[in-house]
Amino acid sequence: MRAGLGPDAKTIKAREDGDLQAAMKAARRVVEADYEVPYLAHAPMEPWNCTVEFNAESVLHIWAPVQTQDRNRNAAAAAAGMAPEKVRLHTTLLGGGFGRRLGSDGIAAAVLTAKAVKRPVKFFWRREDEFGQGWYRPAQVARMKAALDADGRVTGLHVRTAGPALSASFSPQGLPAGQIDGSSVQTIRESRYKPAAFHVEWVRVDQPVPMAPWRSVGASQNGYFLECFVDEVARAAGRDPYELRRELLAHDARALNVIDTAARSAGWGRSLPEGGRAAWHSSRATARSAPKWPRSR
16 A cells, blocks of 8 residues: 555545645745554444344345445345345344344355254354454555645645555445545545645555444544644744644634634643643534434334
8 A cells, every 4th residue: 555655656636726846945844743543343242143034925035234225135145046125125224233243244154054044143243252353443545745835824735545445345336447536535525725726636455354434534643644744844844733724724714613612611721731642633524414314112
């Protein structure tokens, strides 16, 4: 994946605001940093499981804690060789989902086994299997560059991420070559920060590791990349990280209100007790309320 950060890597553009080349050329200083994150297991409290049974009317019943009912129902129908209308899926409460219940692994094996033995079958992954052979949050690397003027203001940002395409591994339709994988640039591409120039690009580096959305999906790594880098830029420029963020958000009254409220609530600028720390982080901000997931039974 680190090779994806090199000069010969084939990039796919995700955001191109302003003249980045001019900003870098005119910069008094350029700050650069690389980041990387590993593959991560979902680690739900309840390992993946399901129970299946063919009843006397040849209707297939499935009890499973899943997040994608149509996907699992269709997988069961295909394995059983019957129409989806003959499959009844009973969604149980999740023992922790976090994206891990979006797939249908185990459904086919349980259906085929129940069909062969003509008895109800409970199928589950052992916890060792869940960690060792499950689905993972993608690993990813990033190279960040910031152009600073003589006053320590950010005049340009360049971000390149590199790693496998989550949608190529998890989405039924895959990801055609040359298309952007949204999760690989999520949060950075949509960042409210607005320097004069801001370019974001991605390099696809496929890996033979099964992947699935992890809680917050691409924001989990990209929010870390971007906000850590803004802190590093502030330190390099001798700036307060809060004031630097206010500068990058000067065009956005709503975002300013958010960080100003956070600063007041946290007592930003006041002396901390010995060993105390304070930090800024902005990730996956939206202009809508969070969804309320219905309880399924």
